[in-house]
Amino acid sequence: xxxxxxxxxxxxxxxxxxxxxxxxxxxxxxxxxxxxxxxxxxxxxxxxxxxxxxxxxxxxxxxxxxxxxxxxxxxxxxxxxxxxxxxxxxxxxxxxxxxxxxxxxxxxxxxxxxx
Amino acid sequence: xxxxxxxxxxxxxxxxxxxxxxxxxxxxxxxxxxxxxxxxxxxxxxxxxxxxxxxxxxxxxxxxxxxxxxxxxxxxxxxxxxxxxxxxxxxxxxxxxxxxxxxxxxxxxx
Numbered sequence: 426x427x428x429x430x431x432x433x434x435x436x437x438x439x440x441x442x443x444x445x446x447x448x449x450x451x452x453x454x455x456x457x458x459x460x461x462x463x464x465x466x467x468x469x470x471x472x473x474x475x476x477x478x479x480x481x482x483x484x485x486x487x488x489x490x491x492x493x494x495x496x497x498x499x500x501x502x503x504x505x506x507x508x509x510x511x512x513x514x515x516x517x518x519x520x521x522x523x524x525x526x527x528x529x530x531x532x533x534x535x536x537x538x539x540x
Numbered sequence: 541x542x543x544x545x546x547x548x549x550x551x552x553x554x555x556x557x558x559x560x561x562x563x564x565x566x567x568x569x570x571x572x573x574x575x576x577x578x579x580x581x582x583x584x585x586x587x588x589x590x591x592x593x594x595x596x597x598x599x600x601x602x603x604x605x606x607x608x609x610x611x612x613x614x615x616x617x618x619x620x621x622x623x624x625x626x627x628x629x630x631x632x633x634x635x636x637x638x639x640x641x642x643x644x645x646x647x648x649x650x
Contacts, residue, residue, distance in 0.1 A: 429581075456636060467627060468582070468640040475636060516581060525570040525631030525638070526589060531581035 429532035431517050437538045446502040446535045450519030459502050460516045475523040512539045543630045545641035552618050560613040560644045562628030571611040572629040623648045
């Protein structure tokens with residue numbers, strides 16, 4: 426079946442512009458995660474969605490970052506007034522449920538470059 | 541709270557064995573292992589739940605020592621395809637949020 430799909434795969438934009446990153450999870454997966462990965466680094470948790478529950482936004486680094494998930498499926502991560510330190514790969518993952526015994530399935534990511 | 545992975549990097553010849561460790565200072569409910577190849581997404585390998593179980597996947601297996609709060613990933617008779625960065629993700633209370641280690645870079649040479 427189809428895996429987690431992210432778009433665009435690459436995004437280059439000027440400092441100060443807004444960007445939208447999209448994630449389409451595996452069908453039937455209720456849990457959705459956004460992570461940020463800087464070059465050569467580990468995974469930094471950003472936000473978590475589970476079904477119709479309020480999202481956990483505790484990992485968002487500033488109020489320039491926001492995310493939504495419509496209809497319990499597709500999610501959009503928005504970064505406003507981008508800064509050079511926002512340059513990174515943004516990964517989306519989904520899982521069947523949100524418990525610690527469920528594997529996360531990752532998309533190929535969006536490589537964001539801020540000029 | 542970030543788990544500590546060791547070693548940070550290891551270089552092996554094809555056919556050699558490797559052990560990667562993931563240690564936490566907190567009691568754990570589960571440990572997840574993933575492998576990420578350069579420029580690609582992380583790929584799920586296995587989950588170990590508290591209870592000290594051991595799991596295997598082809599020539600890759602792992603154990604979870606609940607008392608030590610440590611998990612070890614064993615790669616036996618390594619193949620070139622095993623190259624990549626291995627991450628452990630730890631979960632303390634069957635929560636959704638994994639805390640990820642910094643990764644162990646594994647290079648396999650022919």
